[in-house]
Amino acid sequence: MEYDVNKIRSYFPVLKQQVYGKPLVYFDNAASTQKPVQVLLKTGRLYTEFYGNIHRAAHYMADKTTDAFESVRDQVQQFIGAGSREEIIFTKGTTESANLVAASFGEQFISPGSEIIVSEMEHHSNMVPWQLNALKRGAKIVKLPMSRNGELQTSLLSELITSKTRLLAVTHVSNVLGTINPLAQIIDAAHRKNVPVFVDGAQAVQHIPVNVKALDADFYAFSAHKMYGPNGVGVLYGKRKWLEQMPPYQGGGEMISEVTFEKTTFSEIPFKFEAGTPNITGVIALGPAIALLQETGMEHIAAWEHQLLDYCTHQLKELEGLVIYGEASQKSGVISFNIDGIHPFDLGTMLDKTGIAVRTGHHCADPLMSYFNIPGTVRVSFGIYNTTEEIDRFIEALKRVVKMLK
Amino acid sequence: MKTIEEVQQDILEEFSLYEDWMDKYAYLIELGNSVEPISAVEKNDQNLIKGCQSRVWLVAEKKEGHIYFRGESDAVIVKGLVALLLRVFSGRTPGEILHSQVHFIDDLGLTQHLSPTRSNGLLAMMKQIRLYAVAYDRLDN
Ligand SMILES: Cc1ncc(COP(=O)(O)O)c(C=O)c1O
Numbered sequence: 097m098e099y100d101v102n103k104i105r106s107y108f109p110v111l112k113q114q115v116y117g118k119p120l121v122y123f124d125n126a127a128s129t130q131k132p133v134q135v136l137l138k139t140g141r142l143y144t145e146f147y148g149n150i151h152r153a154a155h156y157m158a159d160k161t162t163d164a165f166e167s168v169r170d171q172v173q174q175f176i177g178a179g180s181r182e183e184i185i186f187t188k189g190t191t192e193s194a195n196l197v198a199a200s201f202g203e204q205f206i207s208p209g210s211e212i213i214v215s216e217m218e219h220h221s222n223m224v225p226w227q228l229n230a231l232k233r234g235a236k237i238v239k240l241p242m243s244r245n246g247e248l249q250t251s252l253l254s255e256l257i258t259s260k261t262r263l264l265a266v267t268h269v270s271n272v273l274g275t276i277n278p279l280a281q282i283i284d285a286a287h288r289k290n291v292p293v294f295v296d297g298a299q300a301v302q303h304i305p306v307n308v309k310a311l312d313a314d315f316y317a318f319s320a321h322k323m324y325g326p327n328g329v330g331v332l333y334g335k336r337k338w339l340e341q342m343p344p345y346q347g348g349g350e351m352i353s354e355v356t357f358e359k360t361t362f363s364e365i366p367f368k369f370e371a372g373t374p375n376i377t378g379v380i381a382l383g384p385a386i387a388l389l390q391e392t393g394m395e396h397i398a399a400w401e402h403q404l405l406d407y408c409t410h411q412l413k414e415l416e417g418l419v420i421y422g423e424a425s426q427k428s429g430v431i432s433f434n435i436d437g438i439h440p441f442d443l444g445t446m447l448d449k450t451g452i453a454v455r456t457g458h459h460c461a462d463p464l465m466s467y468f469n470i471p472g473t474v475r476v477s478f479g480i481y482n483t484t485e486e487i488d489r490f491i492e493a494l495k496r497v498v499k500m501l502k
Numbered sequence: 503m504k505t506i507e508e509v510q511q512d513i514l515e516e517f518s519l520y521e522d523w524m525d526k527y528a529y530l531i532e533l534g535n536s537v538e539p540i541s542a543v544e545k546n547d548q549n550l551i552k553g554c555q556s557r558v559w560l561v562a563e564k565k566e567g568h569i570y571f572r573g574e575s576d577a578v579i580v581k582g583l584v585a586l587l588l589r590v591f592s593g594r595t596p597g598e599i600l601h602s603q604v605h606f607i608d609d610l611g612l613t614q615h616l617s618p619t620r621s622n623g624l625l626a627m628m629k630q631i632r633l634y635a636v637a638y639d640r641l642d643n
Contacts, residue, residue, distance in 0.1 A: 116523045117523075438578075439556055439576055439577035439578065440555075441555040441556045441577040441579070441580065442531075442577050442578050442579050445527070445579050446524075446527060446579075449523040449524055449527055450524070456555060457555050471555070471556075471557075471576075472555060500524075500527075500528055500531060501531065501578060
């Protein structure tokens with residue numbers, strides 16, 4: 097099948113935008129993606145046609161809204177290949193999903209002397225929650241180290257996992273290096289010693305096919321806003337056996353089955369973990385974003401973006417003094433780089449003036465920056481709507497600004 | 503010596519010669535490259551202004567009632583902004599600094615460099631300049 101990038105682009109009105117008088121090239125998809133009309137229309141339609149609170153009232157508006165909300169849970173289940181819909185919990189985002197597991201799993205399973213393995217390439221949101229938790233419970237964080245090319249040293253796992261290990265937290269795809277970690281292998285190593293694995297999928301679900309059951313992940317988290325969906329919504333997948341043993345994260349409405357002043361009994365999963373009125377509109381508008389990914393086909397998306405990655409990497413390597421961070425054999429469409437003698441902030445600022453949006457800085461991964469001993473990088477990250485023509489424009493602009501800055 | 507307001511007007515006029523953003527920035531880079539470097543010893547933690555993406559150092563000296571600033575950054579665009587700030591503020595009395603209204607950065611349309619969350623040190627640097635003025639003002643009185 098042809099990958100019809102023009103058709104995909106036509107769904108994203110914002111891409112026709114001009115910035116500083118130049119056509120926009122949006123290469124900051126790892127930070128957040130743009131939203132297709134399908135998502136925008138869904139949001140509008142919800143408020144104009146049948147909005148109500150969910151799971152509560154017995155009236156038409158609430159029923160329709162509840163149906164729409166719950167059908168997205170089915171969609172998510174199917175999208176990531178979860179065993180059952182009850183294993184899908186809606187959160188605010190990856191960050192909240194990680195905090196939920198850290199707090200709730202932590203309360204039940206982490207005690208003084210426990211160890212939590214965290215990889216060296218994690219985004220702060222899959223590191224700080226574990227650190228806070230370890231601090232609170234007298235547990236220890238153990239580092240799963242990385243090699244120079246941006247791959248995790250998974251061969252060390254058999255040593256690192258001990259009888260004290262309670263959980264392993266790792267990202268599926270690195271937001272800085274683009275590395276696609278060998279998850280199945282990591283999870284297998286952990287499971288051999290009965291250690292569950294929390295996977296940060298924030299940079300994976302929108303780029304490569306993901307099947308949590310095939311991977312046998314215990315927890316898998318991601319954010320709607322990075323997958324062409326709305327802001328403020330995320331997903332936590334958790335295996336039933338863990339979710340059922342974990343205490344609630346927050347208390348409130350929705351998550352209880354019976355409350356007296358002395359005692360409360362909690363709802364079943366997933367509602368036990370969804371206290372209060374959730375981001376109803378956000379969840380419902382995530383539906384069409386998933387539909388777009390599925391219609392396009394995750395295999396096709398992965399292939400298209402890989403082509404962009406190769407095309408761009410090849411051209412960048414021609415430039416003098418350019419260093420790419422992360423050259424793993426399995427990579428998604430993320431390239432972090434620096435140019436000798438030029439501060440990444442200067443490059444980013446100048447590229448912006450040519451209409452090209454890239455990210456500069458430490459990308460919320462300070463330990464990774466320390467590893468390479470750099471203050472930051474310039475990062476380009478691709479999405480479903482990017483093209484090789486845009487890469488040409490980027491390379492041309494990059495050459496121009498490098499000349500100005502050198 | 504021109505007033506703080508007059509220097510700001512001068513800067514605005516210079517930049518108005520360039521219509522294209524690339525040219526405005528090319529000029530800013532030129533200014534950045536012309537900044538007198540500060541010594542390696544002065545690039546210490548005490549003079550460092552904590553900005554997230556780029557580092558900025560600011561050195562202040564007081565002579566005969568006037569404060570003289572020198573500064574540098576590891577990013578050349580920030581260095582250009584530093585050059586502008588030095589031009590506006592160096593050699594002023596604490597009173598002049600404390601009573602000044604800085605508007606030229608807004609007017610140039612470089613405000614993206616001022617937002618607190620961008621934290622490239624410019625906002626912090628302006629704060630630091632004012633803090634020096636307050637401190638020296640107190641010492642005087
Ligand atoms: C790998 C990774 N994990 C977690 C996050 C945090 O996601 P959110 O801010 O949506 O919670 C991000 C986003 O920057 C990310 O790239």
